[in-house]
Amino acid sequence: MPKRVDHNLRRLQIAEALWRIAASRGLEEVSMRQVAAEAGVSTRLVQYYFETRERLLVEALALRNEHDRKRIEGRLPEGASLRDAIRVLLLGLLPLDEESRQSTLIQLAYGVRAVNDPLLAEHVIRPSKPGLDELVTELLAGAQAAGxxxxxxxxxxxxxxxxxxxxxxxxxxxxxxxxADDAIALVDYNLRRVFLSEAT
Amino acid sequence: MPKRVDHNLRRLQIAEALWRIAASRGLEEVSMRQVAAEAGVSTRLVQYYFETRERLLVEALALRNEHDRKRIEGRLPEGASLRDAIRVLLLGLLPLDEESRQSTLIQLAYGVRAVNDPLLAEHVIRPSKPGLDELVTELLAGAQAAGxxxxxxxxxxxxxxxxxxxxxxxxxxxxxxxxADDAIALVDYNLRRVFLSEAT
DNA sequence: TTTTATGTGATACGATCGTATCATAAAAGA
DNA sequence: TCTTTTATGATACGATCGTATCACATAAAA
Known part of the structure; x- marks a missing residue:
């Protein structure tokens, strides 16, 4: 058959264009044409890889969630203490650099829309709530057991x-x-409040 | 001269229509026509009272901020303790009933948009940040001085x-x-953490 | 080399948008 | 009563939107 192109790569390129527009101009500026222009492709191509605007929005979010998950997982140092693990996790939620700022912005923009859009809500809530509460609680329990x-x-x-x-x-x-410094300081203040000493 | 109509009342009616749309369908559904339909007036009328869509958005937000300020002020009981004052203030930030839910939703929708819209930012940030931090800090200082x-x-x-x-x-x-109950319980947990005893 | 499924471009249609224009209804002042 | 100012309706214009359609290029399979 024909040209043989990596569809997943193309889809990612288009999704990245959407992310840039969503973060810099807002979700309401995300149109098929704008995304195509930002990605440097024709509008038809966006239609080809994501049939409809609704699917484009949903699938670009799913790709971003996967992107973020990898990014955060890659942050946790191997032999970290429980305290450091929690700290990394908490700081990972803050928009401290350009990429996490973009993530926060995208998540928030979708979140606002999801409040009145059950279809989106499923994709926004599920990956953000998967059990962070439970995870942190377990980490704290481990630290408590260790005194x-x-x-x-x-x-x-x-x-x-x-x-x-x-x-x-x-x-x-x-x-x-x-x-950002203030936010980090406040996280550390609260960790000091919970943990016995600064040392590992 | 002519018909003599209360402009402020009309503007409020139109703004309220915008609030309902913004909270139930999102800010991107706020168009001159949709707001007019929701308010039960002609599109021209919305143009008449708020010249442009941008002004409509900004001024409807300003009216809502004023609306919220009155609502929260009306909540603080007269002879409240410092602890209760802080508690009322904190709970006032949560979407616990339909009205405060609408406020939170509107504030959040505008907030997301304001990140990349300096004109809006001025109207979103100013009333929300006016010194809540300082206010709570002072209340705490009073409580600390009272032991x-x-x-x-x-x-x-x-x-x-x-x-x-x-x-x-x-x-x-x-x-x-x-x-909502969970959120209230977590506020109270943190108040217990800071204040010595439950009693006033 | 011919065929054929895949990938890409150009373009068109109807809807909605913000805004402008024109006309008119109504009531206070002359 | 007549004029003049305010308030409201009807409608039109150009732009952008989502989506659909048609055509065509390309390269693997025959």
Whole structure:
């Protein structure tokens, strides 16, 4: 048969164009034509690889979620302490560099839309909520068993607090209402509040 | 002269129509025609009271901010303790009923757009940041002076934590990832963490 | 080399958008 | 009563949108 092109690569190129537009101009500027122009291809090609605009939006998000998952997983150092693992995880939620800023922005833009769009909600909520709460709670339980925590803590609620704190600061950092250093300092303040000592 | 109509009332009616659309279908569905239809007036009328779509968006937000400010101010009971004042303030940030849910949704939708729209940013950031951090910090300082707090707290950081916590949970509650009761319980858990005893 | 499935371009259609224009209804001041 | 200013309706224009259609180039399979 014919030309033999890597479809997955082409789809990724187009999805990346969408990400750039969504992050820099907002989801409402994401049209078939704009995405095509940003990707440097014809509009027909975007139609070819993603039949409809709705599918384009959903599948570009799915690709971004996969992209983010790999990025965060790659961050966790091998022999990290429980405390450092939690810290890396929390800081991973903050828009501290250009790429994570883009991720936060995309996630937020889709999130707002998903509130009244059940189809999108499935793709937004599922990967973001997969059990971060449970994961952090388990990490805290491990630290508690090792005697690294202050006494009298309710681990599930501490986990919820830490995660909601990061999410809340994400928005502030994104809007320029809080500096990145400030956000990191506040994460560390709360880790100090939970863990017994700074040392590993 | 002629018909003599209350312009401010008309503008509010149209703005309210915009709020309903923005909260139920998203800001990208806010068009001059849709707002006019929702308000039950002609498109021309929307043009008459808000010259352009951009002005409509900005001024409807300003009206909503004013609306929210009154609502929150009306909530604080007269002889409330410092702890209750902070609690009311924090819970006021959460989408616990239909009206505050609408406010959160509107604020978030505008916020996302404001990230890449400096004109909007001025109207989104200014009223939301006016010094909530400072206000909560001062309330905490008052409580500390009255001997109501645990020792070793950094008040500014505790204030930042409490506010970011509420903001972070707002998103979760909005998306149905966390129940309202759960969010309230987490606020109270953190208040217990900071204040010495439950009693006033 | 011929065929044929795959990939790409050009273009067209109907809908909706923001905005502008023109006309008119209504009521306060003369 | 007549004029004049305010408020509202009807409608039109150009742009952009999502999507569909038609044509054609290309390279593997025959």
């Amino acid at each position: 690294q925590l202050h006494e009298g803590l309710e681990l599930m609620r501490e986990a919820g607090t830490l995660l909601a704190l990061s999410n809340g600061m994400s928005y502030d950092v994104l809007m320029g209402m809080r500096s | 109501q707090l645990h020792e070793g707290l950094e008040l500014m950081r505790e204030a930042g934590t409490l506010l970011a916590l509420s903001n972070g949970m707002s998103y979760d509650v909005l998306m149905g990832m966390r129940s």
